[in-house]
Amino acid sequence: MIRIENISKQNSHRLLFIETSAALNKGEKIGLVGPNGAGKTTLFRMITGEELPDEGQVSVEKGVTIGYFDQDVGEMSGHSAVAEVMNGAGPVSEVAAELQELEAAMSDPDRMDEMEAIIERYGEVQARYEELDGYGLEGRAREVLAGLSFSQEMMDGDVGRLSGGWKMRVALARILLMRPDVMLLDEPSNHLDIESLIWLEGFLKTYDGALLMTSHDREFMNRIVTKIIEIDGGSLNSYSGDYAFYERQREQNEKQQQAQFERQQAMLAKEIKFIERFKARASHAAQVQSRVKKLDKIDRIEPPRRRQVVAFDFLPAPRSGEDVVSLKGVDKAYGNRVIYEGLDFMVRRRERWCIMGVNGAGKSTLLKLVTGTTEPDKGVVNIGASVKLGYFAQHAMDVLNGESTVLGWLEESFPKAGQAPLRALAGCFGFSGDDVEKRCRVLSGGEKARLVMAAMLFDPPNLLVLDEPTNHLDIDTKAMLIKALSTYEGTMLFVSHDRHFLSALSNRVLELTPDGIHQYGGGYTEYVERTGQEAPGVRG
Known part of the structure; x- marks a missing residue:
């Protein structure tokens, strides 16, 4: 359904993808993983056509509908939550809008001379609306919103009065109601309570389209996906299995690669030692030349890329009473x-x-x-x-303090701590390198x-x-x-x-x-x- 072929992509000075490929096939449920900044959202945007790769291509099969949920939900107000969800339900909402226009035209005395054509068109549009189960649309919209923990009062109230987290749920409900051929879900589990998460798991398990999603909730991911695509150092690596399988497999692959690297390094060291020892002796000239040529032809094995996981030893808490x-x-x-x-x-x-x-x-x-x-x-x-x-x-x-930097605020909070442990602490919680110089207000x-x-x-x-x-x-x-x-x-x-x-x-x-x-x-x-x-x- 969707093919990613030999794409390369650079954002500012950062290389996100280097001549890499992947595919999303009919009915597949895939988890997209990788560290922050690896390019997960960029990949979604290339699939929807909002961004283009610098090289290679992303192709979507003709006629395939895509629903994309991301964290930027845009402006919502002036409608009820249920109307907002129905308005984004894809083709059926467009047909509903035309049906409303035709109903208004039929009661317009100034358009009496067009009435025959309007009635004929109304019959065609109504048939299409029934085919798309348009009359069941509101019921389905309410069912999805109820699954995401909306009360009837919230469904019928102005969506503009909802908090950012609840607006996210409205945007998610729009995609779920649409039931496109392909769903791209960027962090759908954010802002959901446990009841909504369990409901969404059930919904996505029975969804028969293709799914590509990111999530920080490993349990949620484990229950839905049957394949993982990992963004690692510009490559897209595929693993058949859930997130737990991917973790085990990646660890095993890294161990194997490390062992192969170490074996090759030992062999290279032995060969180089021989060359150094005998290169000045005429009697060994042929052997030395032979080994030099052999070394030139060897494909060098790279050591596995080490993921930067920062561990931190927190101080013990003082003892309280019982x-x-x-x-x-x-x-x-x-x-x-x-x-x-x-x-x-x-x-x-x-x-x-x-x-x-x-x-x-x-x-x-x-x-x-x-x-x-x-x-x-x-x-x-x-x-x-x-x-x-x-x-x-x-x-x-x-x-x-909005004007303090991340590191500065930590130093103000713990003036006796020293920079090294505070930098290590910041790194544990995702502030590495120049991030510690960001001002708190941004x-x-x-x-x-x-x-x-x-x-x-x-x-x-x-x-x-x-x-x-x-x-x-x-x-x-x-x-x-x-x-x-x-x-x-x-x-x-x-x-x-x-x-x-x-x-x-x-x-x-x-x-x-x-x-x-x-x-x-x-x-x-x-x-x-x-x-x-x-x-x-x-x-x-």
């Missing part, structure tokens, strides 16, 4: 909406609670009550002895979040309260964070939609449901085994 947080008889409501009534909850040292619950269940409210960001209407929240609290939430970025939301997280873990508290800490983190940075937190000696209370993060780090689950609040000993993996669901009310 009782870390206690909530007794807590009530909390927003207007008429009751969130908690008589809540009793205790967190003890070294417990790692993940908070589960649908949108609006009170997950973030609980974290705010624990951190003192919001007060209970009734009851008490007590923080235990020697507890040093660290709270990561989306508003945490407000602490940044950082994206994701970069700001990473910087605040880095500072929190440099001087770790013994109670970490984290609200969606993995948003905006790529797979490698998440892996580093999970590794760092798995050896963390303190207590954790967190909300996350990343199932790999939940499984790796939780040892307790607090589930918030309309039927009440349930506590589970054991982490997220045990919760899934015991309940048969991956989120409250949602089976995987």
